[in-house]
Structure formats: structure tokens, C-alpha cells
Amino acid sequence: MNIGLFTDTYFPQVSGVATSIKTLRDELTEQGHHVYIFTTTDPAAKHDEPENGIYRFPSVPFVSFTDRRIAVRGWVRALRLARKLQLDIVHNQTEFSLGMMGKMVAKEMNIPCLHTYHTMYQDYLHYIANGHIIKPHDVARLAHLYLKNMTGIIAPSERVLDTLQAYDVTAPIRIIPTGVNLRVYSKPDTPAQKHELRQKLGYEDNVPVLLSLSRLAYEKNIQALIEALPDILQHRPDAQLLIVGDGPARETLERQVVKMSLSDHVQFTGEIKNEDVHHFYQMADVFVSASDSESQGLTYDEALASNLPIVVMRSEYTDELIDDPAIGMSFQKRGDLVKGVLYYLDHPDTQETIAKRQQKLHDISSEVFGQRVMDFYLECQQRLQDEQEEKKRQHHLFGKRG
Numbered sequence: 153m154n155i156g157l158f159t160d161t162y163f164p165q166v167s168g169v170a171t172s173i174k175t176l177r178d179e180l181t182e183q184g185h186h187v188y189i190f191t192t193t194d195p196a197a198k199h200d201e202p203e204n205g206i207y208r209f210p211s212v213p214f215v216s217f218t219d220r221r222i223a224v225r226g227w228v229r230a231l232r233l234a235r236k237l238q239l240d241i242v243h244n245q246t247e248f249s250l251g252m253m254g255k256m257v258a259k260e261m262n263i264p265c266l267h268t269y270h271t272m273y274q275d276y277l278h279y280i281a282n283g284h285i286i287k288p289h290d291v292a293r294l295a296h297l298y299l300k301n302m303t304g305i306i307a308p309s310e311r312v313l314d315t316l317q318a319y320d321v322t323a324p325i326r327i328i329p330t331g332v333n334l335r336v337y338s339k340p341d342t343p344a345q346k347h348e349l350r351q352k353l354g355y356e357d358n359v360p361v362l363l364s365l366s367r368l369a370y371e372k373n374i375q376a377l378i379e380a381l382p383d384i385l386q387h388r389p390d391a392q393l394l395i396v397g398d399g400p401a402r403e404t405l406e407r408q409v410v411k412m413s414l415s416d417h418v419q420f421t422g423e424i425k426n427e428d429v430h431h432f433y434q435m436a437d438v439f440v441s442a443s444d445s446e447s448q449g450l451t452y453d454e455a456l457a458s459n460l461p462i463v464v465m466r467s468e469y470t471d472e473l474i475d476d477p478a479i480g481m482s483f484q485k486r487g488d489l490v491k492g493v494l495y496y497l498d499h500p501d502t503q504e505t506i507a508k509r510q511q512k513l514h515d516i517s518s519e520v521f522g523q524r525v526m527d528f529y530l531e532c533q534q535r536l537q538d539e540q541e542e543k544k545r546q547h548h549l550f551g552k553r554g
Contacts, residue, residue: 153185153529154238158230158254159245161220162191162206166397166423167367168450169270172308172330173245174426179331179522188237190230190250192221207233209250223249231257239263241529245270247298262540264303264532269295269312272445292319299323304532306525308448311468324535326528330450331521334513337457341434349435353394353419360391360497363436363460365429365451366443368399373465375401376442376486378408381417383490388497391417393440396432398423433458438496439480441465442489449473453516456480456509459501463492478508 157177162170177187192211193199199208209226234242234257242258244251244267251267258265299305299316302323307313308330316325341349347357355361362384366372377393384391395405395418402420409418424432433439439455441464446452449469455462456473462480464470470482481492514520 153240153526155180155185155187155241155243155529156190156234156237156239156254156257157187157243157245158190158250158257160192160211160214160222160248160250161246162189162194163426164194164196165220166426167220168330168448169245171426171450172268172270172448175331175333175518176522176525178333179518180526182519183522183526185526186237188233188239190233190253192223192250194221209253211249214248223253227253227256230254231260234261241266241533243268243529247295251298258303264529264536266304266306266529266532267299267302268306268308269299269316270308270448272312272315295319296321303536304528306528309469310472312448314468324532326524328521328524328528329516330448330453331518332450332453332457332513332516333518334457337430337433337454338459338513339430340459341431345431346435349431353421353435355392360388360438361436362391362393362438362440362493363396363432363455364393364440365396365432365454366441368395368397368402368405370401370404371443371445372399372401373442373444374405375408376489377440378405378412378414378418380486380489380493381414382412383486384493385417387494391493391497393418394421394432394436395419396421396424396429429454430458433460436460438463438493440489440493452480456512457516459506459509461496461501461505463489463496473512476508478505479512 157173159173161167162173180187188205190207193208200206209223211221211223214220214222230253239261240263242254242263242265244254255265296319299321305316305321305323305325306328307316307325310327313325313327350357364374364377368374374395381393406420409415433455439460439462444465446467446469452462452464452473456479464480464482466482466484474480474482483489483492
């Protein structure tokens with residue numbers, strides 16, 4: 153099958169969406185399909201990489217969200233490429249520029265158009281005029297209009313499904329959580345590799361390290377982790393919080409660390425290469441997140457696949473994921489965050505806890521993810537074909553009556 157993934161964000165941009173798209177592409181390619189990326193230009197990327205199936209369209213930074221980009225032209229070229237590549241499926245990963253192109257390409261070629269709803273936009277309205285222009289009801293209306301007539305929609309979690317149903321979206325929706333490449337994350341680093349990274353970061357081998365790994369955005373609520381750190385230090389004065397990633401909230405977070413006199417216990421790495429991410433999970437002792445805006449919790453799964461316990465803000469997704477203390481703990485109050493972190497620092501892994509985490513890995517594997525998506529592609533393809541045949545039949549009957 154020839155598959156076109158239309159997205160406004162892709163590597164070298166770092167985000168959960170970019171990771172999800174790459175994971176899907178890798179798994180579908182592994183299955184023997186041809187996958188092509190239609191995305192935006194990026195100052196750090198080649199214009200096109202046809203040898204890798206990547207095609208980029210002229211773009212500009214998005215207003216108030218400048219590390220993301222919007223294509224400004226290219227519809228005719230996109231259609232020409234899609235016909236040349238003989239696409240069988242269009243799978244959109246954005247509601248903006250490339251998403252609109254994808255819808256038009258699918259309509260012109262009379263092929264299925266699917267969409268993955270990655271982002272809970274009501275959590276991001278503060279990026280546009282501090283939330284004074286676009287309101288939650290505007291998001292609902294625009295999402296409903298954009299998703300109208302989709303052949304199928306993928307919701308990465310129950311929370312996304314509930315949101316789309318509240319928007320009165322009528323297209324068929326399938327819950328398919330993004331998978332994790334276990335070939336990367338489950339392969340343990342050697343003690344020497346862990347020692348080398350810790351040494352580079354200035355940590356002794358026995359220092360307890362709390363890992364926060366995400367885009368440094370205000371909705372990730374990283375400030376709550378920093379606020380809780382003094383309570384953790386009362387019990388474990390040698391604990392360190394490592395904040396991996398970059399984003400608009402970084403300066404604010406750095407000022408918070410200085411103001412709270414925590415500079416000796418908090419370190420910011422900035423953005424790291426995607427291929428290096430798994431080493432940071434392997435080096436840490438516990439993964440922490442206070443984000444309440446996650447639509448799928450991809451970093452939680454990556455931590456779990458890396459045999460790292462998680463202490464994260466409670467959500468519908470964590471209620472499904474965390475069914476045993478061996479997996480992790482969720483919290484809503486600072487005190488529970490502190491208790492969770494201290495529990496894992498004071499209770500090293502046993503063979504039993506490791507085995508329970510391993511049991512979780514099958515359902516969150518990228519192989520299962522890729523197969524579920526392909527099954528949905530085939531279902532949508534058949535549904536569109538049936539609808540088209542029914543229209544022809546009705547037209548034939550109507551013509552005869554005429």
C-alpha cells in the first residue's frame with residue numbers, strides 16, 4: 153500500500169507528534185508498505201529527501217508558537233506528487249495547512265482520508281493572544297467542521313475519544329494508542345554507558361535522578377515538579393531533578409529554580425537528539441510529570457519500556473495504564489507526588505516488578521500500533537468502496553426511473 157502522511161511537524165522538530173509519526177512510518181515500512189511524508193520546510197532540514205520519502209512545502213513559523221510551522225503554498229505540487237506516488241491512503245496528522253492539503257488530495261484522487269487527532273487544543277489557547285481570541289467553543293466548532301466527511305479518525309486515548317464525541321464528530325473513530333519502539337527502549341544500556349552519561353551530567357552513580365522529559369511548555373506544568381522538590385530533598389537531600397527538553401517556558405522555569413535556591417539540584421539539558429532520548433530514561437531512577445494536557449502519554453510509555461517507574465499526574469490515560477505499583481503511581485496533590493517519588497527511590501526494582509512491567513509492553517509496542525493502524529486503513533478503504541458502489545447503484549436506479 154502507498155500511504156501519504158500529511159503533517160505540519162516532523163523531525164528535526166522535536167515533539168510527541170513527530171515521534172508518533174516516525175514510529176508509524178517505521179512500522180508500516182517494516183510491514184512492506186511505502187510511506188511518504190508530506191510536511192513543512194524547516195531551517196534545520198533539507199528541502200526535500202525523496203530518497204527517504206520526505207517532501208517539504210514552503211512554510212513560516214506559526215503565530216505565537218514559533219517553533220512550529222505552517223505551509224503557505226504547495227497544494228498543486230502535493231496533488232501532483234500524490235498522483236505520481238499513486239497514494240492509496242491519505243493519513244493527516246494536523247488540522248492546519250498540510251491537513252487541508254491532505255483532505256483536498258484525497259478528495260481529488262477519490263481515496264480514503266484518515267486523521268489522527270493528536271492535540272487537545274483547549275489546553276493550548278493561551279498561545280494565541282493569551283486565550284482572548286479563540287475560546288473552547290470555537291475549538292469544538294472548528295474541529296467538527298474539519299473532521300466532517302473523514303473516512304476514519306484515530307483517537308490516541310479515551311480522553312480524545314470523549315472530546316471528539318462531545319464535538320459531535322460523526323466519522324468512525326477508533327482508539328489506537330501510539331506505540332513505542334521496544335527495539336530501542338527495551339534494550340538496556342550497559343553500566344559503562346549509564347556511568348558515562350551520569351558523569352557527563354555531573355552525577356555520581358548512586359545519586360537518585362528524577363527525570364522530566366518533554367517540551368518545556370507552560371501546559372506541561374513542570375513548575376509543579378520544581379515546587380515539590382524541596383519536600384523530596386527533606387528525605388533524600390542528594391536527589392537531582394533533570395529537565396530534558398526545550399521550549400517557551402524554559403526561562404521562567406530557570407528563574408523559578410534560582411528563586412527557590414535549587415540550582416544545585418536542578419539541571420536543564422536543553423533539546424537533545426531523538427536518537428539519544430532512550431539513554432536518559434536508562435540513566436534515571438524515576439520518571440516524573442505533572443502535565444495535565446497529555447492526550448496519549450507517549451513519554452510515559454517510553455519510560456515504562458525503559459524499565460523506569462513513573463509518577464505522573466492522574467488522567468484517564470493513567471487510569472488505564474497504571475494498574476499496579478510496579479508500573480507507577482498517579483497523583484493530583486503535591487503530597488502524593490512526593491510520596492510516589494520517595495517510594496520508588498526507597499524500593500529498588502525486584503524481578504517481580506520488572507516482570508509486571510514487561511507484561512505491559514505488548515499492548516504499547518510499535519508493532520501492535522502499526523498493525524492496528526493498518527487494520528483500520530483496510531476497514532476504511534472497504535467502507536469507502538462500499539459507499540461508492542452504493543452511490544453508483546442509487547444513481548443507476550434513479551436513472552432508470554427517469
